[in-house]
Amino acid sequence: MQSLKDMGLETSTETREDFVNFKINPSVVVYPRNEKEVVKVVRYAYENRIPIVPWGAGTSLTGAVSCEGCILLDMKHMSNILEINDVDWYVRTQPGVNLEFLNKKLMEKGFFLPPDPASFFLCSVGGAVANSSGGMRGVKYGTFRDWVLSLRVVLPTGEVVQVGEPFRKNRAGYDLVHLFTGSEGTLGVITEIWFRIIPLPKEKMIPIVSFMPDLDSTAGVIQEMRKSGILPEIAEYIDSEVIMALNTQLNAELRESKGGLLMLRVEEHDLEKIKEILGKWHGDVSILNDEEWERLYSLRAQSAIALKAMAKEMYVEDIVVPVSRLMEAVKRLKELERKYQVKMPVIAHIGDGNLHPNILLKDKEIADELFHEVGMIAVELGGSVSGEHGIGVQKAKLMGIQVKRHGGMKVLEIMKGIKDLVDPRGIMNPGKYVELAYNIMKQERNE
Known part of the structure; x- marks a missing residue:
């Protein structure tokens, strides 16, 4: 079988950790330089049924990029700002662009992209979109989900699609932009992003x-x-x-x-x-x-x-x-501190x-139990187990409980059906997020 290196792709075999030390042990790391190379890697993974995981900057807090024996697709070389449109008010970028760098360039032209996760000086825009990250201006401007207009995505089959349009009003079909935004790399690899931008505020x-x-x-x-x-x-x-x-x-x-x-x-x-x-x-x-x-x-x-x-040991809740x-x-948080005698x-x-x-x-003796109880505060108060950090593997059970209680098992079934339709061989960042949440809830229902 031809190797990815023999196909002219830059590769390595390094192991990694994310911010909270979930292990990433890929069989190979690939560094694509353009969309054609992404397609080449994804088709290889599809044909050989090898798990493939996109990597942005590694600031994940929930194990969303953890893997064993996968192809890790490091997007750092796809880091160009392709267009800043000051009439239609959008910026078009590749996924590896650093968010802080992007806003510096936009501010030179009198614009900005409001979402600003605390990792803004580290994170890539592709990772922020895949995770629908939030941040400190979220109270006024929302999360990345509110600022993505259009995406180019390489699907798990190697096909390329563009979803959405680079303008705000578009009622043509289902809202696939927001399906891929926040999908945590489980539905495809983002290769281009059109963000809505706005002028810098003039109010003091x-x-x-x-x-x-x-x-x-x-x-x-x-x-x-x-x-x-x-x-x-x-x-x-x-x-x-x-x-x-x-x-x-x-x-x-x-x-x-x-x-x-x-x-x-x-x-x-x-x-x-x-x-x-x-x-x-x-x-x-x-x-x-x-x-x-x-x-x-x-x-x-x-x-x-x-x-x-x-x-x-630190577990970052969200x-x-x-x-x-x-x-x-x-x-209730204070009650848990007293109950478990922790800070x-x-x-x-x-x-x-x-x-x-x-x-x-x-x-780590009480970690899982306490982590679960904190998440259940959100579920029981009508909230969400994640606002911006995502689900990954760490919060899959809590996500399943939330969706089942607030929306019903049918909602999880619809989500799992979408995953199966888009990723028929189950290679794209498998065993996490919707897939894992659904499987946990299904197993508990059958017991």
């Missing part, structure tokens, strides 16, 4: 920092802001343990506060109302200059890295609850109810 934005007495009060501030019709650009929270980690690991020199730190960026006309709300919930108010804000924003983006450096039920979620420092995109309890453990 005011950066505010408030040291809060506790997380309950922070939730109260967010709920009252929403009742008042205030939509911040950013509403982020880090608790006291995270502040300590940033000070210890990154010399952040942040004021340590028992209740944690709330970061807000709001339009100038909302400032007085925000001050009033913060005062009511006993939060102090500091208005930052641009340089101070950029430094704090960068520190916030590195919060998980700082925590990971201090932990023997749950979403309705904002109206934030206080209840916080109460779970919270990083949160709190403005949209997205909480990241980071479970710090000395050993």
Whole structure:
């Protein structure tokens, strides 16, 4: 059988780990330089029934790129910005483009792509689309799902399709763009992306920092802001343990506060109302200059890295609850900390109810049970077991429970049917996500 290297493709045999140490042991790593080479690799995998897994930048937090004996398709060489259209307001890129680099180029022309996951300085746009990543501006602008107009995708059979159109209004057929966005590499390999872009905001934005007495009060501030019709650009929270980690690991020199730190960026006309709300919930108010804000924003983006450096074992959770039920979620997280005698420092995109309890453990004995209980908080409060980190292998059971409870087993069956239709030989990032969630729920139903 002809090898991929003999076909003129760049290859290696290195092993890797993702951010939370899920193992990636491919039989070969391939580095395509264009779509034709992607097609060549995928057809080879299809004909020989070999699992194939796309790799962006490896910032996965759920085992979404873990594999054993697969072809790992590293997209780093496909890293060109192909077009910036300042009339139709889109940018067309290859998947290996770094998100921070892309926004720097867009800002030179007066535009930006709003979603900004905390890994924005590391992640590739292809990985962000495949995972429908979110980030710190999600409260106002949503996730990547809200900004993808069109995609070119190499299907598991080696066929190439383009879904969607590079403009906003398009009612021709089913919405396949959002089927592939967030599909975690289980339906195909993204080779080109058309993103919607918008002009940089002209309204003056005011950066505010408030040291809060506790997380309950922070939730109260967010709920009252929403009742008042205030939509911040950013509403982020880090608790006291995270502040300590940033000070210890990154010399952040942040004021340590028992209740944690709330970061807000709001339009100038909302400032007085925000001050009033913060005062009511006993939060102090500091208005930052641009340089101070950029430094704090960068520190916030590195919060998980700082925590990971201090932990023997860390499980990064990602749950979403309705904002109206934030206080209840916080109460239940505190109960779990007491029950298991562990620390779970919270990083949160709190403005949209997205909480990241980071479970710090000395050993793995209780890890799975605790991780499951945190996820069930979201399910039972009408939320989601993932807002942006995805499902991979780590959250497949929780996803199955959520979908079954909120939508019914038929919804999982439809999802599994789509996977089987698009990937008839089951080679594309197999054994994860929808496929695994469906199989777990089916097995439990039959027992």
